[in-house]
Amino acid sequence: MQASAILPQDASDAALLGRVWSETQAGPCPVLLRQGHVFDLSGAAATISGLLERDDLTAILASTDLPDLGPLESFLDGSAGHLLAPVDLQAIKAAGVTFADSMLERVIEEQARGDSARANEVRARLAPVIGESLRGVRAGSEKSREIKALLQDMNLWSQYLEVGIGPDAEIFTKAQPMSAVGCGDRVGIHPISEWNNPEPEIVLVVRSDGTILGATLGNDVNLRDVEGRSALLLGKAKDNNASCAIGPFIRLFDAQFTKSDLENATVSLRVEGEDGFVMTGESPMQAISRTPDDLVGQMLNRSHQYPDGAVLFLGTMFAPVKDRRGEGQGFTHETGDRVEIASPRLGTLVNWVERTDRCPEWQFGIGALMRNLIARGLGDRI
Structure with missing residues (x-):
């Protein structure tokens, strides 16, 4: 991947936060992308969750004394580390059936x-x-x-x-904190599924007090045959190893990128298979049946709190039906598919499809993160 291929079109004007695994720091770091370089924010907060709770976030990001971890390209080619999903301790929630199609x-x-x-x-x-x-x-x-x-x-x-x-939205837990994969990673399809698809979505980033701070892109991978058998199998259809991708970066709201820009955004999908199959699509956020504010209000309120913040998938605009394996059989993934989810102001999330039992096992959870941060002397910044 090239940096220019995954960044927003106006990246030079964007406030972009992310997470990387840094080889020099021997662990995950919250970072700011500035002028093509990755700057370490661990000195202010050791986690993205903690950073987003800071009232002085704007001042932190304006600092000129942040450690430079190197160019973004060095995290894309693996020489300095690699990109992680730009969230850590936040709850990973999703809203279902929010678009007509x-x-x-x-x-x-x-x-x-x-x-x-x-x-x-x-x-x-x-x-x-x-x-x-x-x-x-x-x-x-x-x-x-x-x-x-x-x-x-x-x-x-x-x-x-x-x-x-109806009046009540479907809000469910998509994945566990720390389990999402990032841009460039493999994304998982459970081997029991023969009918499945990507679900390209805009993902809101929400502080513990309900403030919507910004947005990123996500793939809420879905097993259509599993959920179709019974809605009670939603957890099996949604929450599997590597089945949630988020990234590449969080774009914070500011004068250059507002909620209005988000509500008028367009999201595109491109799937390229090793078999030569190509599927593309494009859809506007304006077609959503509920406002982002309404969905966040139904997720986080006096009866539902998330003290480490949350991210919320807003629902997919796409319903892929292009035949692949034969006439009338519709779309389903094949191993090796390259999936691109893009929006001009948010960048491009790129992943490759693999079976869940062949994707790397999720092993670096909250406990591992805490031990890593303490070992690096960052325990007081969690």
Whole structure:
């Protein structure tokens, strides 16, 4: 990977935070990307979580005395270390069925009982009735209540539509703190799955008090056949080894990048297979059925606290249906797929698909992090 290929188009004007494994520091470091170089922020806070809780974050990032760990390229070619997911102690949460197309596909999975061969038949039957009625509808609105009543009369109401346009969002735990993989890593598909796909999403970065500080990109890898068999298998479909990718960097909100910019962002997806298969797509954040503020408010409130902060996947805009293994069988991953998730103001998250049981095992958890930081003399900065 080249730095220019993964950074935002306006990287020189962006406040970009990340994490790297530094060979010279013998461990993970929160970093600031400035003028193509990686600067160590461990002197202010040993974790990204702790750093984002600092009231003087702006002043910290403006400092000219930060240790230079080297050019970003040296962490992309492995000579100085490698990129990590730009989060550590934060809870990793996700919102489901927040876009019309993905709502329809969840209903199709449910009706097809996880059988990809039946998906086209179900799609042809449901799309003309459900698909258009969902577009542009705000969750919890009077219009959504009218649609619910109509679909119930037609016996087409679904648990996925309930969380898609009803008053209560689906907020679930995508992965455990410290378990996400970063840009350039392998991303895992459970070997039991024969029907699966990437879920390209914008990921909000939220402080413990509910303040949305910025955003990054994520891949909420999903096993469509597993979840389609039963919604109660959501954990098995979502939370597996290397099944959550986040990165490449967190872009903080400032005068150059605001919530309005995020709400008007476009996210693109490109999958390239070793078999020559290529799939591309592009979708706007404006099509979301709930505002980011509403989703964060449903995740973090008086009944739900996250003292180390949280990141929130906003839901996928994509429902890949391009046939791959044969006519009518739709899309599914193959080992070796290169997945690019991109947005001009956030950069590009790149990962390669592998089976979960062939991806590196997750071993560096919270306990290992604490021991590492204490050994490096950073215990008082946790």
